[in-house]
Amino acid sequence: NAGVMQNPRHLVRRRGQEARLRCSPMKGHSHVYWYRQLPEEGLKFMVYLQKENIIDESGMPKERFSAEFPKEGPSILRIQQVVRGDSAAYFCASSPPGQTTGNTIYFGEGSWLTVV
């Protein structure tokens, strides 16, 4: 049973370019979360999605950032016109369907974005 798969693992972009990070949840999971982690810091919630729906995007910057989780295919975190401050590790996590307390979320290995 494959875990949460993220790609690319490492991505280098020049300022002003676009970055696209992909996440395939664990088999059977329909909930996806994106978190950002700056060096030496904790995980900051960005967005929570279910298939074709954004449930909570309270942690997403208002500009340049967007996320989707289409009916088919992986979840995509898109960062337009990247700036150096976007350099971070971006982690995706997934959990099974349902609202029951106790649905643990499982993380991928992360995508490290470096903006030069």
Place this chain on the structure above:
Amino acid sequence: GESVGLHLPTLSVQEGDNSIINCAYSNSASDYFIWYKQESGKGPQFIIDIRSNMDKRQGQRVTVLLNKTVKHLSLQIAATQPGDSAVYFCAEGTGNQFYFGTGTSLTVIP
């Protein structure tokens, strides 16, 4: 989101000693708590969880204690080993919403 914080950002322990990592949370409505371990360059790895209707839960070499009165969570690692060196995060959740603390870096001294 709600704030979740850790009392100690770094912790050093001798190999074989017990480790205690603390976490404070602020949302009294949180009903589910998880501890994760993150090694350098990797994603967070699930260690142990506890629901709000419990105050203690034990796993293999780890114990989580929950004090809802003071909104405090702790992770105890017995007989700490070099492989336990990592950053440890607590997370609080309600339903499918989760928020993480800053993390504590644990270093095990051989």
